[in-house]
Amino acid sequence: xxxxxxxxxxxxxxxxxxxxxxxxxxxxxxxxxxxxxxxxxxxxxxxxxxxxxxxxxxxxxxxxxxxxxxxxxxxxxxxxxxxxxxxxxxxxxxxxxxxxxxxxxxxxxxxxxxxxxxxxxxxxxxxxxxxxxxxxxxxxxxxxxxxxxxxxxxxxxxxxxxxxxxxxxxxxxxxxxxxxxxxxxxxxxxxxxxxxxxxxxxxxxxxxxxxxxxxxxxxxxxxxxxxxxxxxxxxxxxxxxxxxxxxxxxxxxxxxxxxxxxxxxxxxxxxxxxxxxxxxxxxxxxxxxxxxxxxxxxxxxxxxxxxxxxxxxxxxxxxxxxxxxxxxxxxxxxxxxxxxxxxxxxxxxxxxxxxxxxxxxxxxxxxxxxxxxxxxxxxxxxxxxxxxxxxxxxxxxxxxxxxxxxxxxxxxxxxxxxxxxxxxxxxxxxxxxxxxxxxxxxxxxxxxxxxxxxxxxxxxxxxxxxxxxxxxxx
Amino acid sequence: xxxxxxxxxxxxxxxxxxxxxxxxxxxxxxxxxxxxxxxxxxxxxxxxxxxxxxxxxxxxxxxxxxxxxxxxxxxxxxxxxxxxxxxxxxxxxxxxxxxxxxxxxxxxxxxxxxxxxxxxxxxxxxxxxxxxxxxxxxxxxxxxxxxxxxxxxxxxxxxxxxxxxxxxxxxxxxxxxxxxxxxxxxxxxxxxxxxxxxxxxxxxxxxxxxxxxxxxxxxxxxxxxxxxxxxxxxxxxxxxxxxxxxxxxxxxxxxxxxxxxxxxxxxxxxxxxxxxxxxxxxxxxxxxxxxxxxxxxxxxxxxxxxxxxxxxxxxxxxxxxxxxxxxxxxxxxxxxxxxxxxxxxxxxxxxxxxxxxxxxxxxxxxxxxxxxxxxxxxxxxxxxxxxxxxxxxxxxxxxxxxxxxxxxxxxxxxxxxxxxxxxxxxxxxxxxxxxxxxxxxxxxxxxxxxxxxxxxxxxxxxxxxxxxxxxxxx
Numbered sequence: 001x002x003x004x005x006x007x008x009x010x011x012x013x014x015x016x017x018x019x020x021x022x023x024x025x026x027x028x029x030x031x032x033x034x035x036x037x038x039x040x041x042x043x044x045x046x047x048x049x050x051x052x053x054x055x056x057x058x059x060x061x062x063x064x065x066x067x068x069x070x071x072x073x074x075x076x077x078x079x080x081x082x083x084x085x086x087x088x089x090x091x092x093x094x095x096x097x098x099x100x101x102x103x104x105x106x107x108x109x110x111x112x113x114x115x116x117x118x119x120x121x122x123x124x125x126x127x128x129x130x131x132x133x134x135x136x137x138x139x140x141x142x143x144x145x146x147x148x149x150x151x152x153x154x155x156x157x158x159x160x161x162x163x164x165x166x167x168x169x170x171x172x173x174x175x176x177x178x179x180x181x182x183x184x185x186x187x188x189x190x191x192x193x194x195x196x197x198x199x200x201x202x203x204x205x206x207x208x209x210x211x212x213x214x215x216x217x218x219x220x221x222x223x224x225x226x227x228x229x230x231x232x233x234x235x236x237x238x239x240x241x242x243x244x245x246x247x248x249x250x251x252x253x254x255x256x257x258x259x260x261x262x263x264x265x266x267x268x269x270x271x272x273x274x275x276x277x278x279x280x281x282x283x284x285x286x287x288x289x290x291x292x293x294x295x296x297x298x299x300x301x302x303x304x305x306x307x308x309x310x311x312x313x314x315x316x317x318x319x320x321x322x323x324x325x326x327x328x329x330x331x332x333x334x335x336x337x338x339x340x341x342x343x344x345x346x347x348x349x350x351x352x353x354x355x356x357x358x359x360x361x362x363x364x365x366x367x368x369x370x371x372x373x374x375x376x377x378x379x380x381x382x383x384x385x386x387x388x389x390x391x392x393x394x395x396x397x398x399x400x401x402x403x404x405x406x407x408x409x410x411x412x413x414x415x416x417x418x419x420x421x422x423x424x425x426x427x428x429x430x431x432x433x434x435x436x437x438x439x440x441x442x443x444x445x446x447x448x449x450x451x452x453x454x455x456x457x458x459x460x461x462x463x464x465x466x467x468x469x470x471x472x473x474x
Numbered sequence: 475x476x477x478x479x480x481x482x483x484x485x486x487x488x489x490x491x492x493x494x495x496x497x498x499x500x501x502x503x504x505x506x507x508x509x510x511x512x513x514x515x516x517x518x519x520x521x522x523x524x525x526x527x528x529x530x531x532x533x534x535x536x537x538x539x540x541x542x543x544x545x546x547x548x549x550x551x552x553x554x555x556x557x558x559x560x561x562x563x564x565x566x567x568x569x570x571x572x573x574x575x576x577x578x579x580x581x582x583x584x585x586x587x588x589x590x591x592x593x594x595x596x597x598x599x600x601x602x603x604x605x606x607x608x609x610x611x612x613x614x615x616x617x618x619x620x621x622x623x624x625x626x627x628x629x630x631x632x633x634x635x636x637x638x639x640x641x642x643x644x645x646x647x648x649x650x651x652x653x654x655x656x657x658x659x660x661x662x663x664x665x666x667x668x669x670x671x672x673x674x675x676x677x678x679x680x681x682x683x684x685x686x687x688x689x690x691x692x693x694x695x696x697x698x699x700x701x702x703x704x705x706x707x708x709x710x711x712x713x714x715x716x717x718x719x720x721x722x723x724x725x726x727x728x729x730x731x732x733x734x735x736x737x738x739x740x741x742x743x744x745x746x747x748x749x750x751x752x753x754x755x756x757x758x759x760x761x762x763x764x765x766x767x768x769x770x771x772x773x774x775x776x777x778x779x780x781x782x783x784x785x786x787x788x789x790x791x792x793x794x795x796x797x798x799x800x801x802x803x804x805x806x807x808x809x810x811x812x813x814x815x816x817x818x819x820x821x822x823x824x825x826x827x828x829x830x831x832x833x834x835x836x837x838x839x840x841x842x843x844x845x846x847x848x849x850x851x852x853x854x855x856x857x858x859x860x861x862x863x864x865x866x867x868x869x870x871x872x873x874x875x876x877x878x879x880x881x882x883x884x885x886x887x888x889x890x891x892x893x894x895x896x897x898x899x900x901x902x903x904x905x906x907x908x909x910x911x912x913x914x915x916x917x918x919x920x921x922x923x924x925x926x927x928x929x930x931x932x933x934x935x936x937x938x939x940x941x942x943x944x945x946x947x948x
Contacts, residue, residue, distance in 0.1 A: 088804025127851035129760035170835035297805035304809025317813030330562025331771035335778025339791030361644035371927035377601035387920035446861035453845035
């Protein structure tokens with residue numbers, strides 16, 4: 001089971017920059033808050049936008065896994081390339097699962113050494129990148145016949161994903177004809193309504209549901225994240241088992257036993273009471289690094305809100321930052337230790353790399369680095385992590401550590417559930433709606449205006465007026 | 475030439491969150507400061523730790539390019555894999571050049587379609603990642619015989635790079651014998667002294683210099699960054715030409731004509747006067763995204779300082795954050811618009827994708843997305859950028875845009891020089907030493923202690939005492 005060590009968030013370690021130990025102890029206001037919030041989350045559990053909490057449990061789980069399995073069994077044996085079209089919550093979970101549970105060089109391995117197809121998540125409309133990925137699976141390529149496109153869009157109207165889909169659809173129709181092209185597309189979309197639903201029904205694409213009441217950033221354990229993971233050989237039952245285990249722990253009213261409530265309490269209070277408004281997630285593991293990207297969306301988009309539940313302007317939220325240990329010790333730690341004391345750090349480490357650990361050979365015979373000989377890269381990595389933890393404490397920078405006993409699907413599932421539930425707690429503490437994203441709307445309609453969508457002409461004018469050319473350029 | 479548009483940093487656009495236009499106009503205190511700082515930088519130009527300013531110019535340039543070219547000519551034809559061992563300033567520049575100037579799928583292209591070898595920068599000691607990369611070039615692989623390792627370390631004593639080097643050296647000796655293994659290693663290190671110098675001289679490795687007076691984070695235009703770039707087909711003369719052009723503009727005493735001084739003035743003043751202490755770099759281009767990682771080190775490690783030049787505690791610095799457009803519109807923009815107004819945004823866009831642009835096909839026939847048909851991905855990308863700029867202004871979030879006319883070596887060289895010189899200006903404005911990194915030391919010696927290096931035993935005790943187990947865990 002994942003564990004969280006948080007002594008370094010407390011004043012006995014980091015002085016005035018930490019919280020009093022007594023203030024998070026049993027009987028403290030935070031602990032009482034925890035019990036109240038836990039009761040509140042029990043009352044909303046599985047309802048409204050909190051339906052994601054039920055994803056690891058039957059009947060949703062059985063329904064999803066039951067739909068994914070046969071599709072994967074049919075497609076995977078002849079699939080060499082899986083290309084996911086999606087953005088935001090339709091991409092970050094897929095990327096994080098693939099990165100954390102498969103090799104960092106997965107796409108470069110020969111087919112026999114890979115647990116599934118090469119996987120590409122095209123989560124942007126940069127033409128150079130899109131063109132580059134599409135060139136890998138062009139019609140003349142031997143793997144073209146073994147390419148599956150997985151379009152992920154609840155509505156089908158997200159401009160980026162829609163444009164990508166239009167390109168992929170046309171490419172496939174030109175190569176295979178209108179009839180056959182449908183066999184290469186799996187859509188994950190609204191089960192009942194919307195633009196993409198209609199397109200799928202008309203064209204006969206295989207589909208999986210984006211379940212009702214599951215928002216994008218909480219969707220990784222639905223078919224949105226699970227289909228591509230299963231295609232690439234990830235143990236999706238392990239993921240869901242882990243999430244279910246963590247979910248159970250996070251229903252505990254006693255804060256000292258509830259990892260999500262503890263995490264939310266520490267980070268929100270450090271943010272509000274101690275000015276630690278940037279929350280740095282720094283895994284000491286390349287594989288876990290992109291989980292920090294998934295976390296970035298969850299934390300930023302859920303908590304970054306202008307108004308509270310009563311409509312009062314609060315400009316809430318914290319700035320999530322991803323960093324990589326040890327790499328960023330040589331890039332960011334100078335600032336983290338000596339710059340403004342405005343951050344809380346979530347270090348993530350791996351207790352045991354098992355068979356993946358690599359010995360550091362003997363034989364160089366140079367005094368200055370002889371201490372490394374005969375050790376292992378895993379031990380060096382963890383020593384560097386501990387040294388950084390020490391250095392942060394010495395500079396009075398609050399930090400905590402989440403420890404993975406090892407990297408596998410079960411622990412990644414635990415990690416996901418931990419942060420999702422922590423986000424719910426943090427939303428309650430901040431008294432904001434953790435499930436909307438009103439500020440994204442302006443950019444969407446302004447894009448419509450600039451791209452000439454009918455009915456949005458005024459937006460082009462608004463943009464052109466607001467951003468008129470000036471002499472302020474160099 | 476790159477251009478900077480900064481009207482959105484001014485109060486006429488973003489109200490109290492921006493600077494007064496008059497305060498940056500000719501004759502203003504900022505403009506006078508600029509003239510003074512420019513004179514100061516002229517007086518230190520090419521001296522002490524500002525020797526990096528001379529890298530784009532002869533004689534340094536001719537010396538470096540003259541040493542790199544023949545080595546590349548000799549090695550490149552038979553090189554299929556180039557593996558760079560380095561960390562921090564010995565890695566981030568290499569990664570940024572490769573990412574920005576070669577295809578995003580470079581390593582997956584067949585040899586005939588690549589301008590050079592596959593390239594891997596191993597800038598961590600994660601055993602799983604290191605083992606994965608090494609497995610690609612194992613002795614049994616046909617490309618093993620065509621693999622070159624490029625170790626980048628001035629001293630040779632950086633623990634991460636030393637350990638990697640020990641592994642690579644041993645692997646090569648076992649496969650090729652002590653004599654022949656040397657042909658596969660190119661070291662970039664101190665030309666005269668140090669542990670790595672001695673190792674190279676003893677073993678007979680080809681070497682290139684880390685020039686004196688060039689710190690890691692300012693070294694990308696030295697052999698540190700140029701060798702791997704040239705191996706991978708990057709136009710290093712174009713890079714240096716661009717850097718020289720930008721350097722010339724950044725010597726202009728008049729702020730309105732000096733892009734680096736303008737950039738530094740805006741960001742430092744927004745930070746200090748308006749509380750915009752996080753500086754988000756958000757390129758609308760996958761290729762340019764990793765330039766933001768290079769920028770992160772430059773900005774964080776140069777400016778994040780506890781004491782000023784007089785030794786007074788100031789805890790200076792800004793938190794650099796990388797984001798990717800449009801991708802992060804669906805992850806971070808909710809926070810950027812509605813969270814605390816504590817950020818300044820540097821958007822980066824590309825005017826012309828040229829032949830790399832991709833049309834959005836017609837023919838789907840769905841009303842809701844018909845506005846996309848017949849446009850291009852490049853136009854959509856840039857419309858999204860402009861829409862986001864508009865949305866940020868609407869929320870009174872100061873931002874500026876750096877525009878690449880197109881992505882090529884010359885403009886990337888300009889971008890690098892722009893930020894390096896801007897960092898010098900920012901260091902002067904903050905009155906701190908932009909060239910040291912004192913806070914990194916503690917982590918290094920604590921690691922020595924934990925890894926059992928002789929003479930550092932007390933550090934293990936210090937760490938163990940400071941981080942003793944507690945009950946604060948869940």
